[in-house]
Amino acid sequence: MADALRKSGRDIVFGACEWGGRQPWKWAFVAGAQVWRTTGDVRDKWKDIGEGGCGILDIIDQNANLDRYARVGGWNDMDMLIVGLYGKKGPSGDLGGIGCSDIEYQTQMSMWCMMSSPLATSNDIRNMNDATKKILMNKEIIALNQDLLGKQCEQKIQNDIWNVFTKELSGGDYAVAILNRGNETANMKLAFEELGLSGKFEIRDLWEHKSIGKSKKWSGPIKKHETKVFRLKKIAIR
Secondary structure, eight states, X not given: OHHHHHHTTSOOOOEEXXXXXXXXXXXXXXXXXXXXXXXXXXXXXXSOSSXXXXXXXXXXXXXXXXXXXXXXXXXXXXXXXXXXXXXXSSGGGSTTOOOOOHHHHHHHHHHHXXXXXXXXXXXXXXXXXXXXXXXXXXHHHHHHHTOTTOOOOEEEEEXXXXXXXXXXXXXXXXXXXXXXXXXXXXXXXXXXXXXXXXXXXXXXXXXXXXXXXXXXXXXXEEOTTOEEEEEEEEOOOO
């Protein structure tokens, strides 16, 4: 198939999909695919609680340590964005897909972009509320996904409450995503040195679209299932 597509004379993306059972991240690129599904189909829910099917958090967990297999021209495919579906009937509504909160949808957008997954929205783009537009049309978040360096984020912290990821960007910047996977608001205190990032940084909140200070650390509350995403620009020492 890859040979046939190359010989067609047209630019066509070859996506391999066997739902991750045969670990396609290890062989699909060599076989000629540009993207490969790493999980089962995403359902419109936060996580699986026994119904079957994958929720947003399940897919994040399954992709969290596959960063070394992503590269320019070859990507781990985390399936479609369910942002804005709100439990709409259809395949995404099967197996417990009762819908998510806007905070959970925002986390999906954040992490699909941090993990350099293909972005394919599945909602009705003719009828989007303001929250859905804000999530899907955030140019600063999309820029992480489209960064020329093409690196998937790397997981640095993982426990029952927190997942923290860093993503190296072209031009020397870094993105940091802090996900509260717990079921209540929690306070995070994070020194960037814990992530292997030394020095002082200008910190930009990519969901608030504003710079929030210059520091070697960040602290603050994060709502349940929320992901904070910061772009860090190192401050040169003079």
